[in-house]
Amino acid sequence: xxxxxxxxxxxxxxxLSVVVVIxxxxxxxxxxxxxxxxxxxxxxxxxxxxxxxxxxNSSQTIxxxxxxxxxxxxxxxxxxxxxxxxxxxxxxxxxxxxxYILGVSSGAALGATIGxxxxxxxxxxxxxxxxxxxxxxxxxxxxLVYNISRVGNKVPVNTLLLSGIAIGQFLSAxxxxxxxxxxxxxxxxxxxxxxxxAKSWSQLxxxxxxxxxxxxxxxxxxxxxxxxxxxxDTAAQLGVDTERLKKKVLLVTAIITGxxxxxxxxxxxxxxxVPHVVRILTGPKHKRLIPYSFVVGGLFMIICDTLARxxxxxxxxxxxxxxxxxxxxxxxxxxxxxxxxx
Amino acid sequence: xxxxxIKRGILIGTLVFMMxxxxxxxxxxxxxxxDGENGSEELTAFPMTVTDTAGNEITIEAMPEKIIxxxxxLTETLFAIGAGDRVxxxxxxxxxxxxxxxxxxxxxxxxxxxxxILDLEPDLVFxxxxxxxxxQALFDASGIKVIVLxxxxxxxxxxxxxxxxGKVLDLNEEAAAVNEEIEAERTAVKAALGDVEPxxxxxxxxxxxxxxxxxxxxxxxxxxxxxxxxxxxxxxEWPQISEEVIVEKDPEVYIRNVTMxxxxxxxxxxxxxxxxxxxENQVVNVETGSPDNDIMTRAGARVGQxxxxxxxxxxxxxxx
Numbered sequence: 001x002x003x004x005x006x007x008x009x010x011x012x013x014x015x016l017s018v019v020v021v022i023x024x025x026x027x028x029x030x031x032x033x034x035x036x037x038x039x040x041x042x043x044x045x046x047x048x049x050x051x052x053x054x055x056x057n058s059s060q061t062i063x064x065x066x067x068x069x070x071x072x073x074x075x076x077x078x079x080x081x082x083x084x085x086x087x088x089x090x091x092x093x094x095x096x097x098x099x100y101i102l103g104v105s106s107g108a109a110l111g112a113t114i115g116x117x118x119x120x121x122x123x124x125x126x127x128x129x130x131x132x133x134x135x136x137x138x139x140x141x142x143x144l145v146y147n148i149s150r151v152g153n154k155v156p157v158n159t160l161l162l163s164g165i166a167i168g169q170f171l172s173a174x175x176x177x178x179x180x181x182x183x184x185x186x187x188x189x190x191x192x193x194x195x196x197x198a199k200s201w202s203q204l205x206x207x208x209x210x211x212x213x214x215x216x217x218x219x220x221x222x223x224x225x226x227x228x229x230x231x232x233d234t235a236a237q238l239g240v241d242t243e244r245l246k247k248k249v250l251l252v253t254a255i256i257t258g259x260x261x262x263x264x265x266x267x268x269x270x271x272x273x274v275p276h277v278v279r280i281l282t283g284p285k286h287k288r289l290i291p292y293s294f295v296v297g298g299l300f301m302i303i304c305d306t307l308a309r310x311x312x313x314x315x316x317x318x319x320x321x322x323x324x325x326x327x328x329x330x331x332x333x334x335x336x337x338x339x340x341x342x
Numbered sequence: 343x344x345x346x347x348i349k350r351g352i353l354i355g356t357l358v359f360m361m362x363x364x365x366x367x368x369x370x371x372x373x374x375x376x377d378g379e380n381g382s383e384e385l386t387a388f389p390m391t392v393t394d395t396a397g398n399e400i401t402i403e404a405m406p407e408k409i410i411x412x413x414x415x416l417t418e419t420l421f422a423i424g425a426g427d428r429v430x431x432x433x434x435x436x437x438x439x440x441x442x443x444x445x446x447x448x449x450x451x452x453x454x455x456x457x458x459i460l461d462l463e464p465d466l467v468f469x470x471x472x473x474x475x476x477x478q479a480l481f482d483a484s485g486i487k488v489i490v491l492x493x494x495x496x497x498x499x500x501x502x503x504x505x506x507x508g509k510v511l512d513l514n515e516e517a518a519a520v521n522e523e524i525e526a527e528r529t530a531v532k533a534a535l536g537d538v539e540p541x542x543x544x545x546x547x548x549x550x551x552x553x554x555x556x557x558x559x560x561x562x563x564x565x566x567x568x569x570x571x572x573x574x575x576x577x578x579e580w581p582q583i584s585e586e587v588i589v590e591k592d593p594e595v596y597i598r599n600v601t602m603x604x605x606x607x608x609x610x611x612x613x614x615x616x617x618x619x620x621x622e623n624q625v626v627n628v629e630t631g632s633p634d635n636d637i638m639t640r641a642g643a644r645v646g647q648x649x650x651x652x653x654x655x656x657x658x659x660x661x662x
Contacts, residue, residue: 030590057616058589065613066585119630121601121608128608180453187549190582198550198585200612314577315550315584 013295017075020299024071024306025063029313032059040064069201070309071302074318076204077196077260078270078301079294080211084253085271086278086293087218090225090286091249092157093232098272099257102164102250106171107141108134108261112191113175117182130191131203131262138258141167146250155246157232193317194267196305207259214256215294221245222286229284269322270297273330280337300326392510395503396472396490405512406465406487412454413470415642416491416507417442420468422643423508423516431462438636438644460484466510494641496561497528497649504643520643527646528566531653534660535567542570543656544593544619547580547639548600548630554581558641559652566649569595569656585613594618595656597626599635626655 026037036055040063043050052060084099091097100106111133114120120129145167149159175192179185224245227235236242260267274297275289282288304321391401410431411417417436420429426441431448446462449455451470456477459467467473467481467488481488489510494500501521508517543563545553552573553559557580563571572591573583596619600607607627610620619625628634637647654661 028586029584030586058592061589061613061616062586066589119601121606123608185452190549197582198611198613202612309584309586312577313575313583313587314581 013292017295017299020302021071021075024074024302025067027306027310028062028067029310030059030062032063037063041068065200069204070196070199070305073199073204073207073263074196074301074305075298076208076211077264077267078274078304079298080215080256080260081267081271081301082274082278082293082297083215083218083290084257085273085297086275086286086289087221087225087249087253088271089275090289091228091246092161093229094161095276096272097161098268099253100168100266100268100271101161102145102254103141103168103171104138104254104257105261105266106168106175107144108138108258109175109188109192109266110141110171110178111135111137112262112265113178113188116184116187116191117178134265135258135262137171138261139254141171142250142254142258154243157246160246190317191265192319194265194319195308195315195317196264197309197315199263203263207263210255210259214252215290217248217252219290221249222290225249225286226284265317265319267301267319267322269319269326270301273326274300277330277333280333390510392489392506394490394506395492398488398490400487400489402466402487402510404465406510408462408464408466409511410448410459410462410464410467411436412448412467413451413491414438414636415493415640416468416470418640419504419507419520419643420511422520423504423511423513425507425511425513428511430464431459438633456480459486468507493558495556495558497524497558497566497645500524500558500641500645524643524646528649531566531649535653535657536660538568538657538660540569541594541656542572542591542618543595543597544572544583544588544591545638546596546598546600548598550583550585550588551580552576552583554579558645559639562645562649562652563656567653567656585611588614589617592617594622595624595626596620597638597652597655598628599630599638600627602627602629624658 022038022041025041026032026034036059039050039052040055040060042048043052044064081099085097088097088099088101089095092101112130114137115130115133120133122129122132124132145160145164146155148163148167149155151159175188179188182188224235224240227238227240228242228245230238232242257271275293278289278293278296282292301318301322304325305318307325308316308318308321388405389401389403391399393399407428408430409420409425409428411420411429412433414433414436417429417432418438420426421439421441426439429442429445432442432445433449433451433454434447435451436442436445446458448458448462454469459477460480463484464486467486469488469490470493472490473481473488478488489506491503491506494503501524504517504520505514508514508520545559545563547553553563553571554576555571555574556578560571560574563569564574572588572593573581576583596610596614596617598607602608607629610625614620628638634651637644637651640648
């Protein structure tokens with residue numbers, strides 16, 4: 001019976017995701033009818049050859065090169081941020097943990113700010129200098145935090161969290177300092193608010209492999225993460241190689257988060273809150289928490305980004321939307337749960 | 343906005359010169375009608391009262407000898423009308439003309455340093471933005487006058503501001519001469535264009551930030567050159583336009599600010615490869631931070647060059 005539910009819940013979730021992706025693609029500031037959008041999308045399916053007569057070339061570009069990859073990227077970034085948040089919360093046994101807690105976002109912001117302020121201009125694998133600097137900054141900051149926290153070959157979780165916060169604050173201060181002395185201040189500010197504007201297939205293809213592998217690796221840790229919820233010592237006694245697990249999770253999340261941040265900037269809230277929402281629905285077991293966090297995070301991000309690009313004729317950074325709409329919704333869920341006494 | 347009270351303190355032994363100019367300089371044919379005064383026929387006499395763009399009435403007691411400019415645009419204009427030798431303070435971004443390099447920096451235009459300004463003891467501060475209350479109080483106490491000239495939205499407004507600066511600094515003729523140059527350029531460009539088919543233009547100031555309605559760049563593209571600015575209906579003066587809108591409106595000319603690494607501009611986004619400007623090779627790259635970049639975006643004394651820059655970028659076929 002439970003398995004039956006499980007199967008069908010999954011089917012329903014996949015169906016819902018497809019509906020959200022397609023609906024989001026049909027929405028936008030350019031006026032393209034639902035039917036035309038569907039035609040343009042379906043025409044790309046091999047073996048289907050639709051008649052695109054009468055649809056402007058610009059409409060095809062908008063749907064296929066701008067909106068659709070952007071929606072998919074939002075799904076991917078939202079989903080992976082939520083999974084990183086879920087894994088961190090389990091590993092640190094801390095409900096406040098999010099993908100950025102170890103200073104990864106500040107490191108990325110510093111990298112990007114250096115790229116913006118000093119007007120770096122180089123390309124590598126189709127990524128611009130700012131994205132590459134952000135990625136490098138993210139990885140380096142985590143490496144720094146890890147090595148500061150290391151005692152022998154052990155990394156106590158609390159030390160990790162504290163040094164992560166300290167390094168994060170320190171790097172943020174450098175970012176602020178650079179901003180004060182630069183006339184590119186608004187670009188830096190906008191970068192730190194995150195945006196999917198002007199993202200297309202190339203960015204999607206670059207980050208996809210990292211993220212896909214990362215998701216698989218994190219999912220494979222679901223049992224160990226469950227045991228970690230009992231506390232690190234207990235988990236070690238039960239035969240979990242906690243140090244190895246931490247290394248794995250830290251490295252994978254850093255790479256995923258770094259990849260996400262490098263193409264979209266810093267988008268807060270999703271990684272922190274989505275896992276909690278999903279826990280309310282599925283319970284704390286990571287076997288379900290991780291995949292459902294991915295889906296909910298991804299769909300939430302698509303909805304927020306669709307709002308970000310359609311509310312006004314100007315783009316609103318999506319990071320603003322995630323917190324603006326996500327915050328009240330989450331508080332409502334918390335209140336409701338209190339009442340029902342779950 | 344607080345009205346500046348005329349200081350009733352003792353005027354410290356200031357002789358008020360009644361400078362009588364043989365003031366019959368060539369009046370340029372624009373008169374945006376600031377309070378019905380015609381700047382070029384004005385006899386500069388101190389004390390005088392002027393109204394700045396923020397609506398403040400400022401009384402200038404005597405010829406200002408030491409000026410601080412808190413905006414690159416205003417600094418350029420001061421030098422253009424021959425007041426450069428009186429400028430004792432400038433912002434970090436003031437980079438034109440070259441002589442500004444020797445002038446003391448008083449901070450950035452978003453964040454000028456009040457202490458430095460007070461220390462330089464200027465008679466007059468030109469600013470393009472409002473002055474914080476607490477700084478204004480200090481300036482008032484020190485007898486420093488502040489004239490706010492917000493970034494103009496049209497060429498006519500730029501000329502009015504130039505006249506106002508000339509009037510306050512007793513450089514009426516020089517200011518009128520600067521305006522004549524602007525007018526000459528304006529007329530020449532209009533003549534060169536004749537009756538052109540309006541082209542659709544997108545100005546990308548970086549990251550798809552553009553010049554919307556109410557910006558002076560929009561006014562140049564639309565009013566001076568008769569072209570179509572596809573960012574005109576964005577939100578506010580400097581909207582960020584989404585790629586979707588750019589593709590849909592399909593600009594025929596794409597003028598972009600771009601960082602260049604080794605002379606190579608960053609390539610345009612894949613999704614923009616199909617727009618007419620890219621297909622027909624009508625993308626004009628201007629390196630961020632280059633002199634052309636300043637001409638593109640400054641509403642000051644060089645606006646004649648600005649008009650010409652956009653005209654040549656949009657209608658190159660008319661200028662060969």
